[in-house]
Amino acid sequence: MPRQWQPPARAGRAADEMNEEPDTRAVTRNEDSSSLRNRIGVGVLAAAFAFLIGAIVVALRSGEKPSADPQDARQVARGKSVYDRHCAACHGARLEGQPNWQERLPSGRMPAPPHDASGHTWHHPDAMLFGITKHGPVPGKYASPGYQSDMPAFGSALSDEEIWAVLAYVKSAWPEKIRRVQADMTRESRQR
Numbered sequence: 001m002p003r004q005w006q007p008p009a010r011a012g013r014a015a016d017e018m019n020e021e022p023d024t025r026a027v028t029r030n031e032d033s034s035s036l037r038n039r040i041g042v043g044v045l046a047a048a049f050a051f052l053i054g055a056i057v058v059a060l061r062s063g064e065k066p067s068a069d070p071q072d073a074r075q076v077a078r079g080k081s082v083y084d085r086h087c088a089a090c091h092g093a094r095l096e097g098q099p100n101w102q103e104r105l106p107s108g109r110m111p112a113p114p115h116d117a118s119g120h121t122w123h124h125p126d127a128m129l130f131g132i133t134k135h136g137p138v139p140g141k142y143a144s145p146g147y148q149s150d151m152p153a154f155g156s157a158l159s160d161e162e163i164w165a166v167l168a169y170v171k172s173a174w175p176e177k178i179r180r181v182q183a184d185m186t187r188e189s190r191q192r
């Protein structure tokens with residue numbers, strides 16, 4: 001019967017046998033490296049935690065983004081005054097749009113549509129209404145490539161708050177059911 005396999009004697013053990021003093025250096029070195037490992041572990045954990053907090057803050061902030069709230073009477077009142085000054089000339093004093101707004105003008109461009117429930121403003125989520133008002137119907141983004149439009153960009157004339165306010169005013173003219181449909185659309189588009 002062959003002898004059972006034995007692990008080769010470790011050099012350390014051989015050294016211990018020769019030297020009665022326990023090798024304290026090795027112990028200290030071990031302690032050093034494990035506390036270093038601990039410190040790295042704590043660092044990684046802290047970084048991960050900081051990242052998590054950051055992500056939560058960003059998520060909360062984006063949920064709190066200023067938006068158009070038709071229930072907010074002050075925002076709606078502010079929006080009406082912006083609308084009367086900047087939008088009514090084309091979209092109509094009562095949001096009714098230009099006459100025959102579904103037919104092309106001789107220029108080939110579209111007239112200004114109503115912003116009330118008879119139009120298609122409510123077919124779009126908030127971010128898109130905001131974007132069109134601020135930047136115009138940018139071809140390739142909000143309209144097909146090469147699209148030409150008479151809708152001006154208001155980014156230099158109006159602040160973001162004024163744009164949200166005017167959208168709140170527009171929404172306040174919609175019946176409850178349409179508001180809800182458009183609010184659902186806005187929520188879904190945020191999740192995408």
Ligand code: HEC
Nearest residue numbers: 086087090110111112113120121129132133149150151166
């Ligand atoms: C000079 C005329 C003019 C003014 C002023 C104007 N618009 Fe428009 N707007 C248009 C036209 C024309 C369109 C149709 C765009 C197209 O299809 O080419 C339009 C379209 C829009 C749309 C897209 C609606 C949809 O259903 O797709 C929004 C939103 C809009 N306007 C918001 C505003 C707001 C808010 C103001 C005021 C701050 C404003 N517009 C002022 C002419 C105007």
